[in-house]
Amino acid sequence: MVGCADARFPAGLELATEPAAVSRFDTGRRLYLNRCSGCHALIPPEQISADRWPAEVARMAKRSVIDSAQQQAITDYLVAVSSR
Numbered sequence: 622m623v624g625c626a627d628a629r630f631p632a633g634l635e636l637a638t639e640p641a642a643v644s645r646f647d648t649g650r651r652l653y654l655n656r657c658s659g660c661h662a663l664i665p666p667e668q669i670s671a672d673r674w675p676a677e678v679a680r681m682a683k684r685s686v687i688d689s690a691q692q693q694a695i696t697d698y699l700v701a702v703s704s705r
């Protein structure tokens with residue numbers, strides 16, 4: 622189980638200050654932790670370069686129970702962490 626303080630998966634407040642952006646990153650984080658952990662261990666965002674994440678999430682979305690808005694939120698979160 623991934624704890625809230627796991628440094629590999631920073632919360633929205635560590636990525637943004639504007640409230641809407643913080644909330645959006647937290648949504649992407651929650652979806653990533655909940656929807657992408659069923660088949661394999663969560664891949665630390667920094668393990669994949671920011672420019673590769675959109676295609677990886679698109680590929681995995683076909684295997685996951687997520688809609689396109691959720692896919693976008695997960696992608697935005699992973700790209701933001703990976704490009705820090």
Ligand code: HEC
Pocket residue numbers: 653656657658659660661664669677678681682684685686687695
């Ligand atoms: C139904 C099972 C399943 C779910 C759900 C799933 N994955 Fe995967 N994932 C796999 C399998 C199997 C592989 C290895 C084969 C491959 O790369 O296609 C993989 C590979 C990956 C890789 C490549 C790892 C590497 O080192 O290149 C990434 C990145 C990834 N998954 C991200 C995600 C994300 C993000 C989600 C959520 C949107 C997700 N996965 C949900 C089955 C799943």
